[in-house]
Amino acid sequence: MRAASRAEGRLGSAERGGADLARTRLTWVLGLAVAALAIAAPHVFTSIAARHLLVLIGINIVLVASLDLLIGGAGLLSLGHAAFMGVGAYASALLVKAGQPFAVGLGAGLLAGALAGLLVGLPALRLKGHYFSVVTFIVGIIITILMTNLVDLTRGPMGLTGIPFAKVDLFGWHHTFKTIVFKVGYYYLVLAFAALVLLLRWRLGRSRFGRALTAVKGDENLAESVGIATYRVKLTAFTVAAAIAGLAGSLYAHYTAFISPDSFTFVHSFDLFVMNLLGGAGTVAGPIIGPVFLTALSSGLKGLSPALAHVVHGTVLILVIVALPTGIAGGVKRAAEALRGRRR
Amino acid sequence: MSGREVLQVEELTRSFGGFAAVADLSFHVEEGEILGLVGPNGAGKTTTFNVVTGFLKPSGGKVRFRGEDVTGLAPHALARRGMVRTFQHTRVFSDLSVADNIRVAGHLRERGGIWRSVFGSPGNERSAVQGRVREILERVGLGALAGNRAGSLAYGEQRILEIALALAAQPQLLLLDEPFAGMNESESSAAMDLIHRIRDDGVTVLVIDHHMQTMARGCDRLVVMDHGLKLAEGRPADVVNEPAVVEAYLGAGSDVTAPATVAQAEAVLDVSELDVRYDRVRALRGTSLTVRRGEIVALVGANGAGKTTLLRAVSGLVPVTGGRIELLGRNLAGVSPVARVRGGLAHCPEGREIFPRMTVLENLLLGAADREPDASASELEHVFRLFPRLEERTSQFAGSLSGGEQQMLAIGRAVMSRPKLLLLDEPTLGLSPLLAREVAETLVRLNAGGLSVLLVEQNAVLALAIAHRAYVIENGRIALAGPAAELRNDESVKRVYLGA
Numbered sequence: 100m101r102a103a104s105r106a107e108g109r110l111g112s113a114e115r116g117g118a119d120l121a122r123t124r125l126t127w128v129l130g131l132a133v134a135a136l137a138i139a140a141p142h143v144f145t146s147i148a149a150r151h152l153l154v155l156i157g158i159n160i161v162l163v164a165s166l167d168l169l170i171g172g173a174g175l176l177s178l179g180h181a182a183f184m185g186v187g188a189y190a191s192a193l194l195v196k197a198g199q200p201f202a203v204g205l206g207a208g209l210l211a212g213a214l215a216g217l218l219v220g221l222p223a224l225r226l227k228g229h230y231f232s233v234v235t236f237i238v239g240i241i242i243t244i245l246m247t248n249l250v251d252l253t254r255g256p257m258g259l260t261g262i263p264f265a266k267v268d269l270f271g272w273h274h275t276f277k278t279i280v281f282k283v284g285y286y287y288l289v290l291a292f293a294a295l296v297l298l299l300r301w302r303l304g305r306s307r308f309g310r311a312l313t314a315v316k317g318d319e320n321l322a323e324s325v326g327i328a329t330y331r332v333k334l335t336a337f338t339v340a341a342a343i344a345g346l347a348g349s350l351y352a353h354y355t356a357f358i359s360p361d362s363f364t365f366v367h368s369f370d371l372f373v374m375n376l377l378g379g380a381g382t383v384a385g386p387i388i389g390p391v392f393l394t395a396l397s398s399g400l401k402g403l404s405p406a407l408a409h410v411v412h413g414t415v416l417i418l419v420i421v422a423l424p425t426g427i428a429g430g431v432k433r434a435a436e437a438l439r440g441r442r443r
Numbered sequence: 444m445s446g447r448e449v450l451q452v453e454e455l456t457r458s459f460g461g462f463a464a465v466a467d468l469s470f471h472v473e474e475g476e477i478l479g480l481v482g483p484n485g486a487g488k489t490t491t492f493n494v495v496t497g498f499l500k501p502s503g504g505k506v507r508f509r510g511e512d513v514t515g516l517a518p519h520a521l522a523r524r525g526m527v528r529t530f531q532h533t534r535v536f537s538d539l540s541v542a543d544n545i546r547v548a549g550h551l552r553e554r555g556g557i558w559r560s561v562f563g564s565p566g567n568e569r570s571a572v573q574g575r576v577r578e579i580l581e582r583v584g585l586g587a588l589a590g591n592r593a594g595s596l597a598y599g600e601q602r603i604l605e606i607a608l609a610l611a612a613q614p615q616l617l618l619l620d621e622p623f624a625g626m627n628e629s630e631s632s633a634a635m636d637l638i639h640r641i642r643d644d645g646v647t648v649l650v651i652d653h654h655m656q657t658m659a660r661g662c663d664r665l666v667v668m669d670h671g672l673k674l675a676e677g678r679p680a681d682v683v684n685e686p687a688v689v690e691a692y693l694g695a696g697s698d699v700t701a702p703a704t705v706a707q708a709e710a711v712l713d714v715s716e717l718d719v720r721y722d723r724v725r726a727l728r729g730t731s732l733t734v735r736r737g738e739i740v741a742l743v744g745a746n747g748a749g750k751t752t753l754l755r756a757v758s759g760l761v762p763v764t765g766g767r768i769e770l771l772g773r774n775l776a777g778v779s780p781v782a783r784v785r786g787g788l789a790h791c792p793e794g795r796e797i798f799p800r801m802t803v804l805e806n807l808l809l810g811a812a813d814r815e816p817d818a819s820a821s822e823l824e825h826v827f828r829l830f831p832r833l834e835e836r837t838s839q840f841a842g843s844l845s846g847g848e849q850q851m852l853a854i855g856r857a858v859m860s861r862p863k864l865l866l867l868d869e870p871t872l873g874l875s876p877l878l879a880r881e882v883a884e885t886l887v888r889l890n891a892g893g894l895s896v897l898l899v900e901q902n903a904v905l906a907l908a909i910a911h912r913a914y915v916i917e918n919g920r921i922a923l924a925g926p927a928a929e930l931r932n933d934e935s936v937k938r939v940y941l942g943a
Contacts (some may be wrong), residue, residue: 127925183793220524238495310543310546310547310550311547311550313543313547313548314536314548316548317536317537317539318534318535320498320518320534321530321535321536321608322519323497323498323517323518323519323522324496324518324519324522324527324529324530324545324609324612325522325547325548325549325550325551325609325611325612326519326522326523326527326612327519327550328517328519328520329519
């Protein structure tokens with residue numbers, strides 16, 4: 100087995116180039132298939148309930164892809180990601196309610212998320228490992244407590260109602276996304292953002308910055324010793340991830356037209372965390388698979404009594420994580436590699 | 444040699460608590476040379492390294508790199524200035540391929556932050572990086588393994604990859620922390636050749652290792668440390684013959700009274716043809732030794748020779764891949780560590796493993812965890828007779844004891860189970876000569892009470908003074924065996940430690 104893997108390392112470059120080419124082609128085919136499925140989805144699942152789930156999956160993909168920059172990219176297990184989403188959601192909702200256009204709201208969500216991420220990251224990233232995770236978890240709770248108690252700004256537990264729908268005014272094309280009934284338009288808007296964020300995540304993963312993150316994940320001391328400013332790299336990643344979460348918050352606020360602190364609790368943070376691990380942290384497909392799988396699982400269990408649904412839900416998660424420690428995408432990748440190895 | 448000083452270390456001090464691991468150390472590295480920093484275990488070499496490379500803050504003193512005061516700068520800032528280090532325990536990015544390891548470590552060679560990462564064009568940057576990765580891997584001889592996962596490499600190859608990682612950061616000064624640890628003779632001489640090639644390419648090298656033989660052969664100059672202080676400095680041939688260096692490596696204390704010799708008695712411990720491997724390293728290769736009733740047997744040898752592994756194999760803490768261990772005539776294959784203790788074995792590991800947050804009394808009672816409460820009372824009395832100082836401190840936290848007292852507590856706890864055979868690992872490590880002698884005398888007293896002892900000791904002179912018989916172990920094999928009194932005067936013992 101060891102001999103076989105050594106031989107692979109010694110492969111001639113021409114042969115390796117051929118394998119690379121085949122893999123690139125397969126990636127393109129798979130990517131286009133997923134894109135086609137995503138575009139067709141709201142016309143296959145036509146009920147309002149199903150389309151609602153599709154929009155939520157799209158928003159969760161944006162969130163998980165950004166969280167994966169931390170977990171899969173830098174090995175930073177952040178457990179408070181939904182709080183940054185909440186910060187963005189409130190910033191955007193308040194500004195647009197005050198009369199600003201939707202685009203300004205989106206930008207504000209992004210900036211508010213970034214600012215919150217920077218402020219939390221500055222002290223939290225001085226800590227390592229479990230301590231960092233615990234701090235992000237607690238900060239997530241503190242942020243929702245602030246949302247509940249800054250009543251003058253947020254209306255506290257009553258939440259913000261009547262958040263204006265997204266209005267887009269683009270080169271003479273006007274459209275208001277009335278999302279209560281007509282979900283398809285907004286779904287495509289969310290899909291565009293999801294695609295953008297996935298592209299960003301993919302490019303980052305293959306860049307100098309992404310390699311610096313990989314180094315931090317692998318061995319922080321070693322990374323320092325080859326000249327990587329680990330603290331700054333982590334802070335940048337944390338701020339960018341929080342900014343994207345803020346953007347997702349804005350998308351969420353103008354979709355549901357109502358937000359309250361309950362939408363951004365640690366339960367949602369934890370769901371995002373599970374989606375990331377389950378889909379496959381550090382993979383391109385993971386942030387798509389995780390939200391789709393978990394959403395499909397919970398809606399598939401709707402028919403059961405709530406107590407039983409919880410038990411089945413939990414059991415399935417445990418089974419998947421035990422069977423596929425690197426997530427679904429990681430498991431598929433390994434199976435494909437094993438298959439290729441056997442064929443050769 | 445141009446004589447320009449690349450690195451200047453001035454009166455460097457680093458204390459942990461009240462203990463100065465490095466005290467007032469000054470030395471310099473000249474451009475284009477290979478300087479070796481050597482010294483026995485616990486001398487303060489790695490602490491010096493960590494302070495110089497920014498992983499620890501100094502308590503006092505200065506570090507200058509190419510004239511600039513860089514004291515207390517972060518490691519990445521030092522790497523940016525051209526000072527790059529490796530680590531004692533192999534550190535590579537084991538989940539990445541060999542080529543990706545180099546690519547990651549080439550961080551400083553590439554440009555651009557997160558914006559360029561997203562919006563820049565990846566094309567020509569990538570091909571330039573790839574060319575450089577190939578060049579480095581060819582240079583260290585790992586070119587054929589570029590596609591392999593770093594974690595799947597053999598141990599020696601991982602150590603070379605580690606050096607390649609450091610090279611990818613384009614150092615002007617390369618600092619190597621124990622690059623020869625765990626290597627056999629041919630591997631370490633190949634690694635030394637590589638270090639020479641790197642120097643010939645214009646990189647100045649500071650290397651630390653306790654392996655005097657390889658270092659004396661390969662370095663231009665040596666700085667010898669012990670107990671945080673500089674003992675000697677100069678050309679290797681001169682340094683290894685300085686009395687202070689010889690004493691640091693072989694130890695002092697030959698004036699301890701030797702125990703009376705024992706008549707041929709039956710074997711308490713019989714180890715035959717023992718094999719132990721860690722992952723890819725063969726730590727023990729067909730090692731055999733015997734401890735008879737009433738004997739103190741010393742096992743001496745350089746660091747990494749397999750001494751601790753042998754003790755751990757006997758007490759069942761590492762799996763054995765071949766051979767046989769018998770305790771009082773009973774084969775220990777498949778016997779759990781706990782059952783071995785019940786069978787009369789006590790192991791006192793290196794580093795004085797006591798429970799610092801428990802009192803002295805609690806620590807001692809743990810050693811007798813198996814016994815009836817009233818039985819342990821008589822054991823306690825026995826221990827207090829041996830170590831009166833422990834009786835004065837029964838309710839004190841063990842962590843507040845001095846180093847020597849902690850060692851006595853560790854031995855006392857081992858003795859609480861009334862063992863037939865005591866395995867002692869480096870009991871005088873880090874102790875002052877006076878305390879070391881006190882520990883040695885206690886061992887002689889314990890032995891006079893009928894206890895058999897297998898003693899692993901860095902201080903060979905002390906060990907050979909109190910032992911009846913001794914074994915010299917080298918690279919996992921017994922190189923020499925015989926009565927301790929004879930080995931005391933054997934030149935080959937000196938060779939094992941100093942290579943002289």
